[in-house]
Amino acid sequence: MARRQVILGMFGTQIDAGTGPGRWEKWRPTVALGMHEHWQVDRMELLVDEAKFGKHADVAVADLAQVSPETQVRRHDLALADPWDFEGVYAALHDFLRDYAFQPEEEDYFVHITTGTHVTQICWFALTESRHFPGKLLQTSPPRTQAGGNPGSFTVIDLDLSRYDRIAQRFxxxxxxxxxxxxxxxxxxxxxxxxxxxxxxxxxxxxxxxxxxxxxxxxxxxxxxxxxxxxxxxxxxxxxxxxxxxxxxxxxxxxxxxxxxxxxxxxxxxxxxxxxxxxxxxxxxxxxxxxxxxxxxxxxxxxxxxxxxxxxxxxxxxxxxxxxxxxxxxxxxxxxxxxxxxxxxxxxxxxxxxxxxxxGLAERREDIEPNLDFELERWSREQHQRVAFNREARARYVTFAAGPEALWAGNFRDLGASVQRLATLAEAGRIQVAQVDEEIARLRRQWQGGVAPSRLEALLGERYAALDRFDRVQLEDVVALCTRCKSMSQAGRELFAVSRGQRASTNDADRLRKYLARFGLDWETVREA
Known part of the structure; x- marks a missing residue:
């Protein structure tokens, strides 16, 4: 059994009205709904302010019966105090839909949005989109020339179609x-x-x-x-x-x-x-x-x-x-x-x-690598020259940049300047390990206020960055003391003065030698530094 086609709509007080013979030469959207050959309207739910426009509606309903006798018309008295008042119109339409006995298993519903004020059209849309009205929007348009018998065109808008989902996805x-x-x-x-x-x-x-x-x-x-x-x-x-x-x-x-x-x-x-x-x-x-x-x-x-x-x-x-x-x-x-x-x-x-x-950049260390890529790409675009790190150089730079030693006092300005230096000095478009080491040393000096690297940094070179902070602080103190002492024995006695009385062996020089060896250092190297 075919489903019944039901249309809800306002009576158009201007575009639906007409009483003389000339009305048949005029496009009236409500009457035209019954004139489409390939679409049968089984029932029309027509909302009318009967006190003001009942007589005009009588003519339109009679004409609709003449062109589409199979269409049942049910009129509903809907008086709007102000058809341009959004709150009042929405409330009236909402209450009508709330009380209407929909049968979605047996009937397809359409709401005619061509008639009524713009406020009415917006309210119909909102009520349909929110599913207060379980149907689709129906938009009708007049023919290009006003000629009797031409119903114009219509468009059905389904707010549940996938294209609506695509609109949401585009949003x-x-x-x-x-x-x-x-x-x-x-x-x-x-x-x-x-x-x-x-x-x-x-x-x-x-x-x-x-x-x-x-x-x-x-x-x-x-x-x-x-x-x-x-x-x-x-x-x-x-x-x-x-x-x-x-x-x-x-x-x-x-x-x-x-x-x-x-x-x-x-x-x-x-x-x-x-x-x-x-x-x-x-x-x-x-x-x-x-x-x-x-x-x-x-x-x-x-x-x-x-x-x-x-x-x-x-x-x-x-x-x-x-x-x-x-x-x-x-x-x-x-x-x-x-x-x-x-x-x-x-x-x-x-x-x-x-x-x-x-x-600051130091608080977003996980973002250093993508910002590094951004700065490198920007330099390449501006200079019209492609520059990239080799694998080892990139790994070394990222390890330093994302590590606790990197202060990034100037934040992204520091990073941008660093990348610009590396890219400018790159040979054949490749940033090498040696350049990265030079740049890391430059950044350390910059964040230390332009002073030379510490004594310990000079002693250890690349190994300095691999030290835990605990070991670094301890080793810096040991090296500083060694440079003040004339012999390893003297340095050992000062370093272990408290604990030497608790040990059977008091070979403090040997104990100092073993400590320095843990970091690849010896007494002579430290003294020369």
Missing amino acids: AQRKLTDRELLKNGIATRNAGFNRMIEQIETVATRSRAPMLLMGPTGAGKSQLARRVFELKAARHQLPGRFVEVNCATLRGDGAMSTLFGHIKGAYTGAVGDRPGLLRSAHRGLLFLDEIGELGLDEQAMLLRALEEKRFLPVGSDKEVESDFQLIAGTNRDLDVAVAAGRFRDDLLARLNLWTYRLP
Whole structure:
């Protein structure tokens, strides 16, 4: 037995209406539903405001019976106080569907979304997508020419079709693409950093509130701010520019002028008007790095610009407007700065809605290897020359870079500079072990403040990196004492002075010789060093 075809729809108060003979030359979507040769409508559930449009509906129902006598029409009185009120329309349609006796085992249901206001159409869609209506959407369209007997066309939209799943998959893929953009395309392995990026992606696409990025110098605050701008610009949320300034470079009277602009003659040397960075960022994104370095006067002006989108340029008595989104960066603890009176608590409260701390490279050691690949690929792309590590050199560099000895004081700036040095010095596009050893020594000196390698590091060479910290500290003390003593016996007596009285043998020199031999050292070598 064939399943019955049932259509629910609103009576179109304008497009379905008509009383004279000329109505047959007009496309009326409800009547046209019964005029399609290859689709039989068994029942029409017609929602009508009977008090206002009952007489018009009488004509349309009679005409539908004439063109499709096999279609049963059931009318339901639905009076909407305001057909453009979303809450009222949704509630009325929801209650109707709740009370309707659906028989999905025997009937196929369609909701006609062509008639009714746009609000009604949106509500039908929402109720169908949420399965309050167990059927499909039906969209009808008029013929190209208004001619009697032409029913136009119709389209059935099934929100459960696989293509809808593909739309959902495309949405999910878009979110993944957005997050990769924020991560610079680097496959990070740090779970905490990835969770932070996921939330930043959500906030960036849904909010224009200020954002505060905290973290040490070189952690990537500036790059992340620019990626947020690119993400929002790609979604047509920010048609303006990306404007960046390091507040640590703003000093004295020039700070006000740089940020808020000035008018001609505002001060000596102001030979023309200057718009300022806030106005340059209108409808765009302003990134103020090291915001903790701003003076208190600039902070007060910035707060007003954030809250009112208006401010006074230097020397002007006429306010200007700028509607920008702000991302601030800092490597300082702003709460401490507030307590010390160096930062305004009301400005911090305005910035502190979305605060994220970017971890330094030393806190993301599992991400060093993918960032190493990223930096090497970037250098190769910029220089149009392919460079790669040989296997042993790469293993040695990664072991050092991801180990506890690597401080990465400058974070990703240090890593980028290190890769640039290695790539520049590579012979025939290959980074060799010798280069890696030189670079590791350079990084150690850099993190020690530029001083020469320690005595122990000079003695052991490559073996120094293989020492546990415990052994390193102990051996450094032993070597330092040996260099002060004139003989091995003297060094042994000082090293083992406490325990020598508890032993039968007091050959402290032999005991020292054996200890040094554990690390491949002897007395003569240590003394020469």
